[in-house]
Amino acid sequence: MQEEKKSENKQLEEKLFYKKESSWLDYDENREKEVFAFAEDYKDFIGKSKTERLCVKNIIEILEKSGFKTIDKFTSLKKGDKGYRVFKGKTVTAFVVGDDPASLRIIGSHLDSPRLDLKPNPLYQSHELALLQSHYYGGIKKFHWVNIPLELHGVIFTREGKEISLSIGSNPGDPLFIIPDLLPHLAKDQMKKEATKVIEGEELNIIFGHIPIRDKEIKEGIKLNILKYLNDRYGLIEEDFITAELEFVPAQRPIDIGLDRGLVAAYGHDDRVCVYSSLRALVDATDVSKTAIGYFSDKEETGSYGDTGAESFALINFASHYIRLTGLDLSPWMLLENAKAISADVTGAMDPTFSSVNDPQNVSYLGKGVSIEKYGGGGGKYNTNDAHAEYTQYMRHLAMKNKIPWQTGEMGKLDIGGGGTIAMFMSRYGMDCIDVGPCLLGMHSPCEVASKGDIFSAYLLYKAFFMD
Numbered sequence: 507m508q509e510e511k512k513s514e515n516k517q518l519e520e521k522l523f524y525k526k527e528s529s530w531l532d533y534d535e536n537r538e539k540e541v542f543a544f545a546e547d548y549k550d551f552i553g554k555s556k557t558e559r560l561c562v563k564n565i566i567e568i569l570e571k572s573g574f575k576t577i578d579k580f581t582s583l584k585k586g587d588k589g590y591r592v593f594k595g596k597t598v599t600a601f602v603v604g605d606d607p608a609s610l611r612i613i614g615s616h617l618d619s620p621r622l623d624l625k626p627n628p629l630y631q632s633h634e635l636a637l638l639q640s641h642y643y644g645g646i647k648k649f650h651w652v653n654i655p656l657e658l659h660g661v662i663f664t665r666e667g668k669e670i671s672l673s674i675g676s677n678p679g680d681p682l683f684i685i686p687d688l689l690p691h692l693a694k695d696q697m698k699k700e701a702t703k704v705i706e707g708e709e710l711n712i713i714f715g716h717i718p719i720r721d722k723e724i725k726e727g728i729k730l731n732i733l734k735y736l737n738d739r740y741g742l743i744e745e746d747f748i749t750a751e752l753e754f755v756p757a758q759r760p761i762d763i764g765l766d767r768g769l770v771a772a773y774g775h776d777d778r779v780c781v782y783s784s785l786r787a788l789v790d791a792t793d794v795s796k797t798a799i800g801y802f803s804d805k806e807e808t809g810s811y812g813d814t815g816a817e818s819f820a821l822i823n824f825a826s827h828y829i830r831l832t833g834l835d836l837s838p839w840m841l842l843e844n845a846k847a848i849s850a851d852v853t854g855a856m857d858p859t860f861s862s863v864n865d866p867q868n869v870s871y872l873g874k875g876v877s878i879e880k881y882g883g884g885g886g887k888y889n890t891n892d893a894h895a896e897y898t899q900y901m902r903h904l905a906m907k908n909k910i911p912w913q914t915g916e917m918g919k920l921d922i923g924g925g926g927t928i929a930m931f932m933s934r935y936g937m938d939c940i941d942v943g944p945c946l947l948g949m950h951s952p953c954e955v956a957s958k959g960d961i962f963s964a965y966l967l968y969k970a971f972f973m974d
Protein backbone atom coordinates (compact mmCIF):
# COMPACT_ATOMS: atom_id res chain seq x y z
CA MET A 507 0.00 0.00 0.00
CA GLN A 508 1.35 3.36 -0.96
CA GLU A 509 1.84 5.74 1.92
CA GLU A 510 -0.39 8.73 1.68
CA LYS A 511 1.54 11.92 1.20
CA LYS A 512 1.15 14.28 4.12
CA SER A 513 -0.46 17.63 3.37
CA GLU A 514 1.59 20.77 3.67
CA ASN A 515 -0.24 21.86 6.80
CA LYS A 516 0.15 18.42 8.36
CA GLN A 517 3.89 18.68 7.81
CA LEU A 518 3.86 22.18 9.24
CA GLU A 519 1.98 20.93 12.28
CA GLU A 520 4.57 18.22 12.87
CA LYS A 521 7.36 20.73 12.54
CA LEU A 522 5.97 23.45 14.77
CA PHE A 523 3.97 21.84 17.54
CA TYR A 524 5.51 20.72 20.81
CA LYS A 525 4.48 17.11 21.28
CA LYS A 526 5.86 14.32 23.46
CA GLU A 527 5.04 10.68 23.07
CA SER A 528 5.74 7.70 25.30
CA SER A 529 9.44 6.94 25.38
CA TRP A 530 8.58 3.25 25.16
CA LEU A 531 7.75 3.87 21.47
CA ASP A 532 11.35 4.92 20.89
CA TYR A 533 12.91 1.91 22.60
CA ASP A 534 13.80 -1.06 20.44
CA GLU A 535 13.91 -4.56 21.92
CA ASN A 536 17.52 -4.27 23.06
CA ARG A 537 16.98 -0.91 24.72
CA GLU A 538 13.90 -2.29 26.44
CA LYS A 539 16.00 -5.13 27.84
CA GLU A 540 18.46 -2.57 29.24
CA VAL A 541 15.58 -0.62 30.77
CA PHE A 542 14.29 -3.73 32.52
CA ALA A 543 17.73 -4.87 33.68
CA PHE A 544 18.43 -1.42 35.17
CA ALA A 545 15.09 -1.55 36.99
CA GLU A 546 16.01 -4.90 38.57
CA ASP A 547 19.29 -3.45 39.90
CA TYR A 548 17.40 -0.46 41.20
CA LYS A 549 14.76 -2.63 42.91
CA ASP A 550 17.51 -4.50 44.70
CA PHE A 551 19.06 -1.22 45.88
CA ILE A 552 15.92 0.53 47.04
CA GLY A 553 14.58 -2.59 48.79
CA LYS A 554 17.53 -2.56 51.16
CA SER A 555 17.96 1.23 51.42
CA LYS A 556 14.86 2.15 53.41
CA THR A 557 16.52 4.64 55.76
CA GLU A 558 19.14 7.32 55.17
CA ARG A 559 21.74 5.30 57.11
CA LEU A 560 21.07 2.13 55.11
CA CYS A 561 21.07 4.12 51.89
CA VAL A 562 24.50 5.59 52.73
CA LYS A 563 25.81 2.12 53.56
CA ASN A 564 24.66 0.76 50.19
CA ILE A 565 26.01 3.79 48.30
CA ILE A 566 29.43 3.19 49.86
CA GLU A 567 29.28 -0.49 48.94
CA ILE A 568 28.66 0.36 45.28
CA LEU A 569 31.36 3.06 45.31
CA GLU A 570 33.95 0.77 46.89
CA LYS A 571 33.17 -1.97 44.37
CA SER A 572 33.82 0.55 41.61
CA GLY A 573 37.21 1.61 42.96
CA PHE A 574 36.23 4.74 44.91
CA LYS A 575 38.22 5.38 48.09
CA THR A 576 37.39 7.50 51.10
CA ILE A 577 38.81 11.02 50.73
CA ASP A 578 41.00 10.58 53.84
CA LYS A 579 43.14 8.11 51.88
CA PHE A 580 44.23 10.80 49.42
CA THR A 581 47.12 13.20 50.03
CA SER A 582 46.52 14.79 46.63
CA LEU A 583 44.05 14.42 43.77
CA LYS A 584 44.74 14.05 40.07
CA LYS A 585 42.74 13.23 36.94
CA GLY A 586 40.89 9.93 37.20
CA ASP A 587 41.00 9.71 40.99
CA LYS A 588 37.75 8.43 42.46
CA GLY A 589 36.84 9.31 46.03
CA TYR A 590 34.03 9.98 48.43
CA ARG A 591 33.35 11.74 51.70
CA VAL A 592 30.77 10.48 54.17
CA PHE A 593 29.43 12.98 56.67
CA LYS A 594 27.93 11.69 59.94
CA GLY A 595 26.80 8.50 58.24
CA LYS A 596 23.97 10.38 56.53
CA THR A 597 25.34 12.18 53.49
CA VAL A 598 27.86 11.24 50.83
CA THR A 599 29.77 13.37 48.36
CA ALA A 600 31.41 11.16 45.72
CA PHE A 601 33.60 12.38 42.90
CA VAL A 602 35.66 11.48 39.86
CA VAL A 603 38.37 14.02 39.06
CA GLY A 604 38.21 15.24 35.46
CA ASP A 605 40.76 16.64 33.01
CA ASP A 606 39.81 20.09 34.22
CA PRO A 607 39.54 19.85 38.02
CA ALA A 608 38.36 23.46 38.27
CA SER A 609 35.13 22.65 36.43
CA LEU A 610 32.54 20.74 38.44
CA ARG A 611 29.45 18.86 37.32
CA ILE A 612 27.34 18.25 40.41
CA ILE A 613 24.23 16.09 40.69
CA GLY A 614 22.51 16.53 44.05
CA SER A 615 19.76 14.21 45.25
CA HIS A 616 18.35 13.37 48.68
CA LEU A 617 18.37 10.03 50.42
CA ASP A 618 15.77 10.66 53.13
CA SER A 619 12.10 9.77 52.66
CA PRO A 620 8.98 10.34 54.76
CA ARG A 621 8.79 7.84 57.61
CA LEU A 622 7.83 7.33 61.25
CA ASP A 623 10.46 8.16 63.87
CA LEU A 624 9.86 7.59 67.57
CA LYS A 625 9.26 10.09 70.35
CA PRO A 626 12.16 10.25 72.85
CA ASN A 627 10.27 8.25 75.50
CA PRO A 628 7.96 6.16 73.34
CA LEU A 629 7.14 2.86 75.07
CA TYR A 630 3.89 2.33 76.98
CA GLN A 631 1.41 -0.35 77.84
CA SER A 632 -2.32 -0.01 77.32
CA HIS A 633 -5.22 -2.46 77.10
CA GLU A 634 -3.18 -5.65 76.66
CA LEU A 635 -0.66 -4.18 74.22
CA ALA A 636 2.77 -2.60 74.39
CA LEU A 637 3.00 0.30 71.96
CA LEU A 638 5.48 2.87 70.69
CA GLN A 639 4.54 6.51 70.19
CA SER A 640 5.84 7.63 66.82
CA HIS A 641 6.72 11.08 65.52
CA TYR A 642 6.20 11.37 61.78
CA TYR A 643 8.98 12.73 59.58
CA GLY A 644 8.23 14.68 56.41
CA GLY A 645 5.00 15.38 54.57
CA ILE A 646 2.72 12.38 54.86
CA LYS A 647 -0.97 11.66 54.65
CA LYS A 648 -1.10 10.14 58.13
CA PHE A 649 -3.98 7.80 57.28
CA HIS A 650 -1.68 6.02 54.78
CA TRP A 651 0.39 4.63 57.62
CA VAL A 652 -2.25 2.56 59.37
CA ASN A 653 -2.94 -1.10 58.63
CA ILE A 654 0.30 -1.62 56.73
CA PRO A 655 3.14 -3.82 57.99
CA LEU A 656 6.16 -1.82 59.12
CA GLU A 657 9.86 -2.63 59.46
CA LEU A 658 12.17 -1.17 62.07
CA HIS A 659 15.69 0.08 61.28
CA GLY A 660 18.07 2.28 63.17
CA VAL A 661 20.56 2.71 65.96
CA ILE A 662 20.23 2.89 69.71
CA PHE A 663 22.94 3.50 72.32
CA THR A 664 23.14 1.72 75.68
CA ARG A 665 23.85 3.70 78.83
CA GLU A 666 27.44 2.48 78.61
CA GLY A 667 27.69 3.98 75.13
CA LYS A 668 27.57 0.82 73.06
CA GLU A 669 25.97 1.33 69.64
CA ILE A 670 23.33 -1.24 68.74
CA SER A 671 22.14 -1.48 65.12
CA LEU A 672 18.60 -2.74 64.83
CA SER A 673 17.05 -4.12 61.66
CA ILE A 674 13.85 -6.02 62.28
CA GLY A 675 11.41 -7.02 59.58
CA SER A 676 13.56 -7.19 56.47
CA ASN A 677 14.66 -10.80 56.88
CA PRO A 678 12.35 -13.74 56.12
CA GLY A 679 10.73 -14.93 59.32
CA ASP A 680 11.16 -11.58 61.13
CA PRO A 681 8.19 -10.15 62.99
CA LEU A 682 6.72 -6.89 61.69
CA PHE A 683 4.83 -4.02 63.30
CA ILE A 684 1.51 -2.31 62.64
CA ILE A 685 -0.73 0.63 63.55
CA PRO A 686 -4.33 -0.63 63.41
CA ASP A 687 -7.03 1.71 62.15
CA LEU A 688 -10.48 1.96 63.66
CA LEU A 689 -12.97 -0.59 62.32
CA PRO A 690 -15.59 0.91 59.93
CA HIS A 691 -18.40 -0.38 62.14
CA LEU A 692 -17.43 2.11 64.83
CA ALA A 693 -15.99 4.85 62.67
CA LYS A 694 -19.09 7.00 62.17
CA ASP A 695 -17.50 10.01 63.87
CA GLN A 696 -14.05 9.39 62.40
CA MET A 697 -15.46 9.30 58.87
CA LYS A 698 -16.95 12.77 59.34
CA LYS A 699 -13.54 14.28 60.09
CA GLU A 700 -11.47 16.11 57.52
CA ALA A 701 -8.68 13.99 56.05
CA THR A 702 -5.85 15.62 58.04
CA LYS A 703 -7.66 14.55 61.24
CA VAL A 704 -8.88 11.08 60.25
CA ILE A 705 -5.65 9.80 61.77
CA GLU A 706 -3.84 12.36 63.90
CA GLY A 707 -0.18 12.44 64.83
CA GLU A 708 -0.86 11.28 68.37
CA GLU A 709 -2.75 8.26 67.02
CA LEU A 710 0.22 6.83 65.13
CA ASN A 711 1.01 4.32 67.87
CA ILE A 712 2.84 1.20 66.76
CA ILE A 713 2.11 -2.22 68.25
CA PHE A 714 5.36 -3.55 69.68
CA GLY A 715 4.27 -6.44 71.95
CA HIS A 716 1.41 -8.35 73.50
CA ILE A 717 2.50 -11.09 75.94
CA PRO A 718 2.92 -10.18 79.63
CA ILE A 719 5.72 -11.50 81.77
CA ARG A 720 4.44 -14.49 83.81
CA ASP A 721 3.90 -12.63 87.09
CA LYS A 722 0.54 -11.30 88.28
CA GLU A 723 2.25 -8.84 90.66
CA ILE A 724 3.59 -6.79 87.75
CA LYS A 725 1.09 -4.17 86.55
CA GLU A 726 2.77 -3.42 83.22
CA GLY A 727 3.80 -6.98 82.43
CA ILE A 728 3.74 -6.61 78.63
CA LYS A 729 5.98 -3.55 78.70
CA LEU A 730 8.30 -5.32 81.12
CA ASN A 731 8.39 -8.41 78.91
CA ILE A 732 9.32 -6.29 75.88
CA LEU A 733 12.04 -4.48 77.83
CA LYS A 734 13.32 -7.84 79.11
CA TYR A 735 13.52 -9.07 75.50
CA LEU A 736 15.47 -5.94 74.47
CA ASN A 737 17.71 -6.25 77.52
CA ASP A 738 18.42 -9.99 77.11
CA ARG A 739 19.21 -9.56 73.44
CA TYR A 740 20.87 -6.15 73.21
CA GLY A 741 21.52 -4.99 76.78
CA LEU A 742 19.01 -2.14 76.44
CA ILE A 743 16.96 -0.34 79.11
CA GLU A 744 13.98 1.98 78.61
CA GLU A 745 16.07 5.16 78.98
CA ASP A 746 18.11 4.12 75.92
CA PHE A 747 15.21 5.11 73.63
CA ILE A 748 16.27 8.71 74.31
CA THR A 749 19.63 8.05 72.66
CA ALA A 750 18.24 6.34 69.56
CA GLU A 751 17.25 6.93 65.97
CA LEU A 752 14.76 4.19 65.27
CA GLU A 753 12.74 4.49 62.10
CA PHE A 754 9.61 2.61 61.08
CA VAL A 755 9.21 2.21 57.32
CA PRO A 756 6.82 0.25 55.10
CA ALA A 757 7.67 -3.44 54.83
CA GLN A 758 6.55 -3.36 51.20
CA ARG A 759 9.18 -4.83 48.86
CA PRO A 760 9.77 -3.19 45.46
CA ILE A 761 7.40 -4.79 42.97
CA ASP A 762 6.51 -4.68 39.28
CA ILE A 763 3.13 -3.16 38.46
CA GLY A 764 0.96 -4.03 35.47
CA LEU A 765 0.87 -7.13 33.28
CA ASP A 766 3.57 -5.64 31.05
CA ARG A 767 5.73 -4.84 34.11
CA GLY A 768 6.42 -1.32 32.83
CA LEU A 769 6.11 0.28 36.27
CA VAL A 770 7.79 -0.30 39.58
CA ALA A 771 6.21 0.42 42.95
CA ALA A 772 8.29 0.87 46.08
CA TYR A 773 8.65 2.83 49.27
CA GLY A 774 11.07 5.74 48.93
CA HIS A 775 11.34 6.42 45.18
CA ASP A 776 11.40 10.05 46.39
CA ASP A 777 14.27 10.45 46.17
CA ARG A 778 16.24 7.22 46.15
CA VAL A 779 15.35 6.74 42.49
CA CYS A 780 17.52 9.79 41.76
CA VAL A 781 20.13 8.68 44.30
CA TYR A 782 20.53 5.35 42.54
CA SER A 783 20.34 6.57 38.94
CA SER A 784 22.82 9.41 39.57
CA LEU A 785 25.10 7.08 41.55
CA ARG A 786 25.09 4.57 38.69
CA ALA A 787 25.72 7.44 36.25
CA LEU A 788 28.75 8.50 38.31
CA VAL A 789 30.10 4.96 38.51
CA ASP A 790 29.47 4.23 34.82
CA ALA A 791 30.70 7.55 33.40
CA THR A 792 34.01 7.15 31.62
CA ASP A 793 36.67 9.71 30.74
CA VAL A 794 35.08 12.68 32.42
CA SER A 795 36.50 15.99 31.23
CA LYS A 796 35.06 17.95 34.19
CA THR A 797 35.06 16.67 37.76
CA ALA A 798 31.87 14.66 38.29
CA ILE A 799 30.25 14.88 41.72
CA GLY A 800 27.35 12.94 43.16
CA TYR A 801 26.01 14.74 46.23
CA PHE A 802 23.60 12.63 48.26
CA SER A 803 21.99 14.84 50.89
CA ASP A 804 19.75 14.24 53.89
CA LYS A 805 16.82 16.09 55.52
CA GLU A 806 15.24 17.33 52.28
CA GLU A 807 11.83 16.12 53.40
CA THR A 808 11.95 18.46 56.40
CA GLY A 809 13.30 21.48 54.52
CA SER A 810 17.00 20.53 54.12
CA TYR A 811 17.84 22.18 57.46
CA GLY A 812 20.38 20.81 59.92
CA ASP A 813 23.97 19.64 59.66
CA THR A 814 23.31 16.91 57.09
CA GLY A 815 20.82 18.86 54.97
CA ALA A 816 21.61 20.67 51.73
CA GLU A 817 21.00 24.03 53.43
CA SER A 818 24.18 23.39 55.47
CA PHE A 819 27.72 24.23 54.36
CA ALA A 820 28.33 20.66 53.17
CA LEU A 821 29.17 21.64 49.59
CA ILE A 822 31.46 24.51 50.51
CA ASN A 823 33.27 22.34 53.06
CA PHE A 824 33.72 19.67 50.44
CA ALA A 825 34.96 22.26 47.94
CA SER A 826 37.59 23.48 50.44
CA HIS A 827 38.79 19.95 51.02
CA TYR A 828 38.86 19.27 47.27
CA ILE A 829 40.84 22.44 46.55
CA ARG A 830 43.42 21.52 49.17
CA LEU A 831 43.90 18.09 47.55
CA THR A 832 43.93 19.25 43.93
CA GLY A 833 46.13 22.28 44.64
CA LEU A 834 43.77 24.54 42.68
CA ASP A 835 44.44 28.26 43.03
CA LEU A 836 40.91 29.56 43.62
CA SER A 837 38.45 29.98 46.46
CA PRO A 838 35.85 27.32 47.19
CA TRP A 839 33.17 29.95 46.56
CA MET A 840 34.42 30.57 43.03
CA LEU A 841 34.82 26.86 42.37
CA LEU A 842 31.16 26.34 43.23
CA GLU A 843 30.01 29.46 41.40
CA ASN A 844 31.56 28.10 38.21
CA ALA A 845 29.92 24.68 38.61
CA LYS A 846 27.01 23.29 36.66
CA ALA A 847 24.45 21.34 38.65
CA ILE A 848 21.40 19.16 38.48
CA SER A 849 19.00 18.96 41.38
CA ALA A 850 17.96 15.35 40.86
CA ASP A 851 14.54 14.93 42.39
CA VAL A 852 11.18 13.46 41.49
CA THR A 853 8.05 15.33 40.48
CA GLY A 854 4.35 14.49 40.40
CA ALA A 855 2.99 12.52 37.44
CA MET A 856 -0.40 13.02 35.77
CA ASP A 857 -2.82 10.70 37.51
CA PRO A 858 -5.81 9.82 35.31
CA THR A 859 -8.06 9.63 38.38
CA PHE A 860 -6.99 12.96 39.85
CA SER A 861 -6.19 14.81 36.66
CA SER A 862 -7.94 18.01 37.78
CA VAL A 863 -5.04 19.08 40.03
CA ASN A 864 -2.77 19.40 37.03
CA ASP A 865 -2.63 21.55 33.93
CA PRO A 866 -2.61 18.82 31.27
CA GLN A 867 -0.15 20.63 29.04
CA ASN A 868 2.23 21.49 31.85
CA VAL A 869 2.58 18.26 33.80
CA SER A 870 4.86 15.25 33.50
CA TYR A 871 3.45 11.94 32.27
CA LEU A 872 4.65 8.47 33.22
CA GLY A 873 6.76 7.01 30.43
CA LYS A 874 7.46 10.21 28.53
CA GLY A 875 11.01 10.38 29.80
CA VAL A 876 12.93 12.16 32.54
CA SER A 877 11.37 15.48 33.45
CA ILE A 878 13.39 18.69 33.14
CA GLU A 879 11.72 21.31 35.32
CA LYS A 880 12.93 24.88 35.06
CA TYR A 881 11.62 25.51 38.56
CA GLY A 882 9.71 23.80 41.35
CA GLY A 883 8.39 25.54 44.44
CA GLY A 884 4.84 26.81 44.64
CA GLY A 885 2.53 29.80 44.27
CA GLY A 886 4.37 32.75 42.75
CA LYS A 887 7.56 30.69 42.29
CA TYR A 888 8.45 30.63 45.98
CA ASN A 889 11.03 28.20 47.41
CA THR A 890 12.79 27.33 44.20
CA ASN A 891 15.62 28.20 41.87
CA ASP A 892 14.18 29.32 38.56
CA ALA A 893 16.83 28.07 36.14
CA HIS A 894 17.87 30.54 33.47
CA ALA A 895 16.75 30.02 29.87
CA GLU A 896 20.41 29.63 28.91
CA TYR A 897 20.88 26.69 31.25
CA THR A 898 17.51 25.13 30.40
CA GLN A 899 18.62 25.24 26.78
CA TYR A 900 21.88 23.54 27.76
CA MET A 901 19.95 20.68 29.36
CA ARG A 902 17.52 20.38 26.45
CA HIS A 903 20.42 20.27 24.03
CA LEU A 904 22.19 17.62 26.11
CA ALA A 905 19.10 15.39 26.01
CA MET A 906 18.60 15.99 22.27
CA LYS A 907 22.24 15.37 21.41
CA ASN A 908 22.22 12.05 23.24
CA LYS A 909 18.72 11.05 22.05
CA ILE A 910 17.40 10.76 25.59
CA PRO A 911 13.61 10.89 26.07
CA TRP A 912 12.68 13.93 28.16
CA GLN A 913 9.68 16.06 28.99
CA THR A 914 8.86 19.04 31.11
CA GLY A 915 6.14 20.14 33.47
CA GLU A 916 5.15 21.84 36.66
CA MET A 917 3.93 20.16 39.79
CA GLY A 918 0.23 20.91 39.92
CA LYS A 919 -1.94 23.85 38.98
CA LEU A 920 -0.61 27.19 40.15
CA ASP A 921 -2.75 27.81 43.21
CA ILE A 922 -3.09 24.20 44.35
CA GLY A 923 0.23 23.52 46.04
CA GLY A 924 3.79 22.67 45.10
CA GLY A 925 6.96 21.19 46.47
CA GLY A 926 10.58 22.11 47.11
CA THR A 927 13.85 20.45 46.14
CA ILE A 928 17.48 21.14 47.02
CA ALA A 929 17.88 23.28 43.87
CA MET A 930 17.40 26.47 45.87
CA PHE A 931 20.23 25.55 48.24
CA MET A 932 22.74 24.40 45.61
CA SER A 933 22.09 27.44 43.46
CA ARG A 934 22.91 29.84 46.34
CA TYR A 935 26.58 29.59 45.35
CA GLY A 936 25.75 30.97 41.93
CA MET A 937 26.11 27.70 40.10
CA ASP A 938 23.71 26.91 37.28
CA CYS A 939 21.12 24.48 38.60
CA ILE A 940 17.97 22.85 37.27
CA ASP A 941 15.60 20.12 38.48
CA VAL A 942 15.80 16.85 36.56
CA GLY A 943 14.12 13.60 37.58
CA PRO A 944 11.40 11.03 36.91
CA CYS A 945 7.74 11.67 37.76
CA LEU A 946 5.81 9.55 40.27
CA LEU A 947 2.30 8.50 41.14
CA GLY A 948 1.34 8.29 44.80
CA MET A 949 4.30 10.45 45.83
CA HIS A 950 5.02 10.49 49.58
CA SER A 951 2.81 7.44 50.10
CA PRO A 952 4.19 4.19 51.52
CA CYS A 953 4.23 2.73 47.99
CA GLU A 954 5.09 5.13 45.15
CA VAL A 955 4.93 4.26 41.45
CA ALA A 956 7.48 5.10 38.74
CA SER A 957 7.94 4.16 35.09
CA LYS A 958 10.96 1.96 34.40
CA GLY A 959 11.40 3.92 31.16
CA ASP A 960 11.69 7.24 33.02
CA ILE A 961 14.11 5.82 35.57
CA PHE A 962 16.36 4.71 32.75
CA SER A 963 16.17 8.01 30.88
CA ALA A 964 17.07 9.81 34.13
CA TYR A 965 20.14 7.59 34.39
CA LEU A 966 21.06 8.31 30.76
CA LEU A 967 20.72 12.07 31.16
CA TYR A 968 22.71 12.12 34.42
CA LYS A 969 25.46 10.12 32.74
CA ALA A 970 25.47 12.37 29.68
CA PHE A 971 25.75 15.37 32.04
CA PHE A 972 28.78 13.89 33.80
CA MET A 973 30.41 13.05 30.49
CA ASP A 974 29.65 16.31 28.71
Ligand code: MN
Nearest residue numbers: 776777851852
Ligand atom coordinates in the same frame (compact mmCIF):
# COMPACT_ATOMS: atom_id res chain seq x y z
MN1 MN B 1 12.22 14.76 46.73
Ligand code: MN
Nearest residue numbers: 776777807950
Ligand atom coordinates in the same frame (compact mmCIF):
# COMPACT_ATOMS: atom_id res chain seq x y z
MN1 MN C 1 9.59 14.53 48.88
